[in-house]
Amino acid sequence: MELDFRWEFVIVFVMYFYGVSSQSQCHLNISAPYVSHSPLVPCEFLPMDFLECSDPIDLRGNDTAREELKYGCSRWGGNRYEEVQMSAVNCTVLPNIECYGNRTFQKEGFPCIKYTGHYFTTTFLYSLLLGFLGMDRFCLGHTGTAVGKLLTVGGVGIWWVVDIILLATGNLMPEDGSNWMPYV
Structure with missing residues (x-):
């Protein structure tokens, strides 16, 4: 009976000791040199x-x-x-x-790339179908030239074709400097 009491005391002591130590915070000494075989990664x-x-x-x-x-x-x-x-x-x-x-x-x-929701496919379709009204330039944020394109009905068709070529070659980009969204 006395042996059981000792073991219970040892078990309670060990549980208390490890329970208290596991709740304490471990503070690393950053000024200490890094040990390459330690479990911590820089x-x-x-x-x-x-x-x-x-x-x-x-x-x-x-x-x-x-x-x-x-x-x-x-x-x-x-x-x-x-x-x-x-x-x-x-x-x-x-x-x-x-x-x-x-x-x-x-x-x-x-x-240094940012995306603001401009899709190349959508803009190209706008340019093909409604480019004579300046919809492609409105979509890209070029409001001033879009109004000019709207009032001249796509520069009597010439501006419309030029913008399709500029879009296809990558020379007509969004006004805010963002990139095309990578997926359709």
């Missing part, structure tokens, strides 16, 4: 699934500010990969994800 190496990143900063064409900050977008979009600017953004590790280092940091390699 926060910068986490995949995007574990990060929440902000949108790139719009510098509104100010290339000087981009050179000073070393990040941000002075222009948006582009038709080819080489034309698209890349920027760094601020990323924060999601809650309950453990990693080593600062939980908020800058991550490189985000494209």
Whole structure:
């Protein structure tokens, strides 16, 4: 009987000890050097699934500010990969994800592309069917030239054909500088 009491005491003591220690918060010493064989991964190496990143900063064409900050977008979009600017953004590790280092940091390699709901297929159909009324230019946000196209009935047909060619070659884009939505 006495042996059972000792084991119960040991079990209760161990449960109490581990119960209290599991509720305490573990604070990492960030100034300590990183140990490569530890179970924690540096926060910068986490995949995007574990990060929440902000949108790139719009510098509104100010290339000087981009050179000073070393990040941000002075222009948006582009038709080819080489034309698209890349920027760094601020990323924060999601809650309950453990990693080593600062939980908020800058991550490189985000494209300066924004989408505002302009579909190429829809705009091209507007241009083919109602382009003589300027519907394609209204759709893209070119309001001034759209009114001119409407009043001249597509520039007596010439402006209408020119806009179809400009759309097909990628030279007529949305006014706000956004890219076409990638899917129809």
